[in-house]
Amino acid sequence: MSPVLLIARRELRGYLRTMTGWIIAASVLLIDGLLFNAFALEGSRRSTEVLTRFFYFASGPTMVAAIFLSMRLLAEERQLGTLPLLYASPVRDRDIVLGKFLGALAFLSGVTLATMYMPLLILVHGQIAVGHLLAGYLGLLLLGSASLALGTLGSSLARSQIIAAILGAAILVSLLVAWLLASVTEPPFSKLFAAIALHNAHFPAFQSGQVHLRDVAYYLLVTWVALFASTRVLEARRWR
């Protein structure tokens, strides 16, 4: 097994063996369920509309869970003094970052897919398109992946998990509110801010059951840039 997969497996086991992982999973499922019940199902709506609203409301807990899951990735290693174990092994810094990210992504994906019983409940009284369901979950996973990568960057910069969560959240919120900046600035900045808005510019298509290549590319790019930056931070820390 490659070092990346070994590190990913260790990370995944870490979530499954500690309370933190289960608390985050339970919180996501609880909040998604409450939001689904309170807002997505309220009134009499068409099944497609209920599903669209489900994905919209599920995106928030997914992003928050990603920040909480990623805060430990590198900051905890630094806090516990286990980073030298990885540094002293014949593993590239990018393999460390990627392995840890993939472990967290596997856990987040499991939690996200565990919410599928909610959209399936719509089938009791209505009908949903499989394509809509797949597009929505693809969107949630891509949004989760980008949020997790931004959280990983926060974790690479911080010495404690709390600071890591704050930094990760700050970077995430900056990208979330970019659409607000777009409405108060002039072109070309307004176009730039509108294009980089993490949720408003790229998620609505997924929640409505559409997959646009530019949205997929955007989330993959955010993920790659954040992981690349995390790797650079890890490399730079070898000087300290």
Place this chain on the structure above:
Amino acid sequence: MIQVEQLSKYYGARAAIRDLSFRIESGEVVGFLGLNGAGKTTTLRILGCVLLPTSGTVRLDGQDLLSAPRQLKGRIGFLPETPPLYEDMTVGEYLAFVAGIRGVDPARIPARVGETEERTGLAALGDERISTLSHGFRQRVGVAQALVHAPEVLLLDEPANGLDPVQNVEMRALIRSLRGDHTVLVSSHILPEIAQTCDRLLVVRDGELVAQGSEAELEERLGVGSGVDLEIAGPVEAVVSALRNLPGVRAVSVQPAGGGRAVLRVDAPDALRPALARAALAAGAQLFRLDVSADRLESLFLKLAGRAASA
């Protein structure tokens, strides 16, 4: 063979180590001695590829460790000052994980983990969670992770840190058992601890190498008075007189040790130890202990690592 040349590490204007140069031959067990803050940990972290130096080179069998570290990292085992342990894993899982990322053939991992647990006295604890282990066993797991991939070079940063006397003796025995199979560099700020374990000492002070050699060589070079302690019971005056009459004995002083015993501090060369024992027994003493004077080691350490004159 490890060759370190002109190694320096600066944090801003402050030098953690400065122009450090030394060489360690294959199979040697070398002690790295210095007070806290002398630069031991910084040096070991650089040799363990955890930290990058400001300048200088480190070569392992002629290959530059700093420019091609990935290929060479698998040949090094490093125990940092705080053992890097994942507490949610069992000892066996942890060692298997470390062996995996250090490039051990997956088919060989169970055997390597078993051998390493056996060697470090962890065989009965393979299924125990690391979080439930005592400090001494955690330290052993730390040594085991450095050994699990059978590296040629072992770097141990204060391996006896915080151990009780029994654990300390066991750790020394473990390090001694590595001689020949591995090249070992072990750091400590306690001279008696590494003097008993190592073939040779490297002494650092304020980031600079101030002396190197065996304990006897360093004593001779620094002019530290030789001394032997004998703990005896019986006719103290007769024994003192017998010892004073031996050629080579410069002085004998007596300190009461309680329980009817006395410690005779003899200023004499090490080579005279058998003669001292024979003379004491011939004078009617019961001999309980004969070893190098604690004062002598203390004096040597202060001269080497402390504020006294450098070598």
